[in-house]
Amino acid sequence: MRVSAFVLLLVMSSAAGFGQSAGSQNPVTDVTKNMVARYSRNIIAAAEEMPADKYGFRPTPAQQSFGHILAHIAGSNFTLCSAFSGMTNPQTKVSETDPKDTIVKAVKDSFDFCNQALAKFSDSQLGEEVTLFGGRKGPKAQAVISLNIDFGDHYSALAQYLRLNGLLPPSAAGSGQAEKPGEKK
Numbered sequence: 001m002r003v004s005a006f007v008l009l010l011v012m013s014s015a016a017g018f019g020q021s022a023g024s025q026n027p028v029t030d031v032t033k034n035m036v037a038r039y040s041r042n043i044i045a046a047a048e049e050m051p052a053d054k055y056g057f058r059p060t061p062a063q064q065s066f067g068h069i070l071a072h073i074a075g076s077n078f079t080l081c082s083a084f085s086g087m088t089n090p091q092t093k094v095s096e097t098d099p100k101d102t103i104v105k106a107v108k109d110s111f112d113f114c115n116q117a118l119a120k121f122s123d124s125q126l127g128e129e130v131t132l133f134g135g136r137k138g139p140k141a142q143a144v145i146s147l148n149i150d151f152g153d154h155y156s157a158l159a160q161y162l163r164l165n166g167l168l169p170p171s172a173a174g175s176g177q178a179e180k181p182g183e184k185k
Contacts, residue, residue, distance in 0.1 A: 026123040032144055033118050039151035040111035043073060045170035046158040047107055052100035054165055066161045068096035070103050073154050077110035077147070083130045084143040085117035114147070 024030050047070050050057075055067035064072070071094045082089035090113065094106035126141040159169035 028123050028126060028141070028144060029118060029121055032148060033115075035148050035151055036111060036114050036118065039155055040108075040114075042155055042170045043070075043151070043158065044104070044108055044111070046155070046162060047100075047104045049167055049170065050100075050158075050162060050165070055096070055100055055103065057161060057165060059161065059164055064157075065096050066158065067098070067100075067103055069154055069157055069161075070094075070107050071096045071098070073150070074103070074106040074110040076150055077107075077114050079133070080143045080147040080150070081110075081114040081117035083132060084125070084140040084147075085121050087113075087117050087120070 050066055055070075056065050058065045058068075074092065074094050078089050078092060081087070090109075092106055092109060094103055096103075098106075126139060126144065128140050129137050130140050130143060132138045132142060132146075155171070159171065162169045
């Protein structure tokens, strides 16, 4: 619980860094809306950039495939955003072996769902209890915090998978990092 409180404090204190004015009535929700906007652009662009024949790529046998991470993102977005908003989870199931177009659509739909959920949410609801993964109970704040943490975790993996396949992650575009694998700057 201390870690969740720390992360919540960190998210709230970072509102200014995400373009929020001081004194916002909903700093956590506002920051989350901005993070959904930012990460949806990068995650969807990464999903579109990776060739369809590389969706099964995994750096090692023990790691998840590119397609698996995207399918997980879609499922996690639907689950977490329905948990904190009270909206019905559309139960959109997608598998890592589905065609690229199906996976990309599910990811896009999951971010659209989260945007709808956030439009109906406010910080005053953060303390309300909900059922989380595995049937555990916790505050809605835990679902919101988990959503924000998941974005960085999963996008980081997608970016590395792109680089391992000689592709530039969307967040690095325009940053002067466009060298080819093995090329020295």
